[in-house]
Amino acid sequence: KYSGLAFLPCLVTHRIPIRQSTRSPTVSSGPPLSSVQSEDPSLLLSRAPLPLLSTRFPRMQVSENEEQLGYGSKRFIGAVADKYLAKYGESSKLFEDPSWTKTKADIVASALLDWGRSSGATVYTHWFQPLGANGLRHGGTGQVHNHMFTFGKDGKPKWEFSGAELLKGETDGSSYPNGGLRATHTAGGYTILDPSSPVFIRGDTIHIPTVFISWEGYALDEKTPLLRAEQAMNREGVRLLKNLGFSTEGVQSNIGLEQEFFLVPRDAYARRLDLQMTGRTVLGRSAPRGQEMCDHYFAPLNPHALECIKTIQEEAFMMGIPLRTRHREVAPNQYEMAPYFGSATQQIDQNLMAMTLCEEVSARFGLACLMQEKPFAGINGSGKHNNWSIGTSEGINLLNVNQVTKATGNPAIFPVIMAALIAGVDKHGDLMRASIACPGNDFRLGAMEAPPAIISTYLGTAVTEFLDAYRKGSDATYTPAARTVKTGCRSVADFTVPTEDRNRTSPFPYGGDRLEFPA
Numbered sequence: 001k002y003s004g005l006a007f008l009p010c011l012v013t014h015r016i017p018i019r020q021s022t023r024s025p026t027v028s029s030g031p032p033l034s035s036v037q038s039e040d041p042s043l044l045l046s047r048a049p050l051p052l053l054s055t056r057f058p059r060m061q062v063s064e065n066e067e068q069l070g071y072g073s074k075r076f077i078g079a080v081a082d083k084y085l086a087k088y089g090e091s092s093k094l095f096e097d098p099s100w101t102k103t104k105a106d107i108v109a110s111a112l113l114d115w116g117r118s119s120g121a122t123v124y125t126h127w128f129q130p131l132g133a134n135g136l137r138h139g140g141t142g143q144v145h146n147h148m149f150t151f152g153k154d155g156k157p158k159w160e161f162s163g164a165e166l167l168k169g170e171t172d173g174s175s176y177p178n179g180g181l182r183a184t185h186t187a188g189g190y191t192i193l194d195p196s197s198p199v200f201i202r203g204d205t206i207h208i209p210t211v212f213i214s215w216e217g218y219a220l221d222e223k224t225p226l227l228r229a230e231q232a233m234n235r236e237g238v239r240l241l242k243n244l245g246f247s248t249e250g251v252q253s254n255i256g257l258e259q260e261f262f263l264v265p266r267d268a269y270a271r272r273l274d275l276q277m278t279g280r281t282v283l284g285r286s287a288p289r290g291q292e293m294c295d296h297y298f299a300p301l302n303p304h305a306l307e308c309i310k311t312i313q314e315e316a317f318m319m320g321i322p323l324r325t326r327h328r329e330v331a332p333n334q335y336e337m338a339p340y341f342g343s344a345t346q347q348i349d350q351n352l353m354a355m356t357l358c359e360e361v362s363a364r365f366g367l368a369c370l371m372q373e374k375p376f377a378g379i380n381g382s383g384k385h386n387n388w389s390i391g392t393s394e395g396i397n398l399l400n401v402n403q404v405t406k407a408t409g410n411p412a413i414f415p416v417i418m419a420a421l422i423a424g425v426d427k428h429g430d431l432m433r434a435s436i437a438c439p440g441n442d443f444r445l446g447a448m449e450a451p452p453a454i455i456s457t458y459l460g461t462a463v464t465e466f467l468d469a470y471r472k473g474s475d476a477t478y479t480p481a482a483r484t485v486k487t488g489c490r491s492v493a494d495f496t497v498p499t500e501d502r503n504r505t506s507p508f509p510y511g512g513d514r515l516e517f518p519a
Contacts, residue, residue: 074201075320084111098195105163113161116206123205126169126191128212129222132177167193181218188215196345200319246408250393256341257351260382262333262370263305269368279372290379297330308365312357321350331379373440381444386517400513411477415470429455436519451507451519458509460500
């Protein structure tokens with residue numbers, strides 16, 4: 001049995017005074033693990049370096065002037081890209097057709113160089129997702145940084161960034177996991193630009209999202225299989241819709257990833273070698289109080305943690321990452337942030353950067369961010385609930401019956417798509433299970449709030465009855481009707497709710513316009 005919740009109460013109280021500390025925020029290693037097992041948890045608070053955030057970490061003031069805020073200014077799309085591409089007679093519309101990589105790469109590279117220099121970014125990196133990274137450091141990415149200048153004969157910097165450098169990089173990939181696809185001495189690894197995900201800046205570095213592929217063409221990363229799967233779904237989805245009498249330019253996955261995590265005092269984290277080495281506690285005693293009273297969920301955010309999360313959000317907003325939601329979660333010291341939904345490839349890239357921000361920004365505040373799925377026994381683990389839907393390039397949500405029927409004029413499209421998805425879960429449930437299988441998550445599944453490890457789907461009574469009637473030959477259409485709930489209060493208006501209630505135990509429930517994969 002593993003537990004070790006002893007230091008959790010450090011941030012559990014509703015309001016903790018933030019005091020000035022003269023100690024350095026850099027935390028050295030604490031005493032051996034055995035020496036803190038019986039320690040009074042309340043004493044840990046007195047050691048936690050909690051600087052006055054308003055003086056040590058000033059934040060940008062809220063303004064109605066978006067340009068002054070700088071939100072989105074570190075992402076090379078739209079108006080930001082237009083400003084620098086106009087010099088070369090182009091606009092951001094060229095990104096709508098991925099063939100620009102074959103004809104206009106030098107122009108884009110030149111514009112990126114201008115953008116980088118004006119933004120204080122003199123370095124570029126091909127940013128990729130190597131296989132196995134998520135099993136070691138959650139959200140881990142691969143990157144090699146290169147300056148975009150050399151020195152000329154006169155000793156002055158000579159700025160250069162070509163289309164070839166933008167599109168492709170080559171490195172030694174021999175030390176990355178490859179599943180036995182190649183011998184150790186066949187070491188070539190190639191980073192190739194992914195035009196479906198925008199370039200962005202963090203700090204002094206332009207990040208160029210790429211795939212990572214071997215000399216033989218094998219995928220050495222997490223993204224290449226995703227892009228290949230998206231391509232297959234697009235091909236078959238367009239073909240299916242055409243056979244049902246509806247033409248579309250393309251079909252894509254749209255997702256919204258809810259990111260849960262723990263924030264704990266960093267000096268307490270430094271005293272727990274099990275947390276440092278494995279991401280979770282493996283021994284120790286449980287805290288005297290956990291989540292029994294359900295008083296943490298949606299409670300006011302701890303002031304110290306709130307300042308940390310504000311900074312994370314602001315840095316994300318600069319890079320165009322829409323981390324709209326923040327709140328406390330069920331377990332002590334547990335929080336969640338969630339973005340607005342978007343295309344799967346972009347959302348995953350943004351989630352990886354958000355995880356990086358959580359880890360790195362929290363350290364500035366004397367906190368440690370725990371991303372492991374089940375760091376503590378006896379309380380909730382941290383999921384990454386994946387709200388998944390499929391839509392057309394024109395913006396039609398194919399899981400929203402009203403939208404798809406209105407746009408296509410064919411009420412048969414919705415039940416056919418739903419039947420295909422259910423058949424996929426039935427036939428390939430083992431692949432879905434494998435996609436979420438890792439030591440951390442296997443401790444979480446089936447425990448506390450997590451769904452069971454056995455994959456199934458839940459559609460709700462109304463959809464189930466409709467599909468059952470449809471397969472038996474009924475020509476009835478599914479028209480979800482909102483239901484009115486009376487508040488019983490004169491001063492509070494009655495309100496409407498969806499046809500079905502939420503389902504929090506199914507691994508893959510239907511939610512009216514999406515399927516949620518909370519596993």
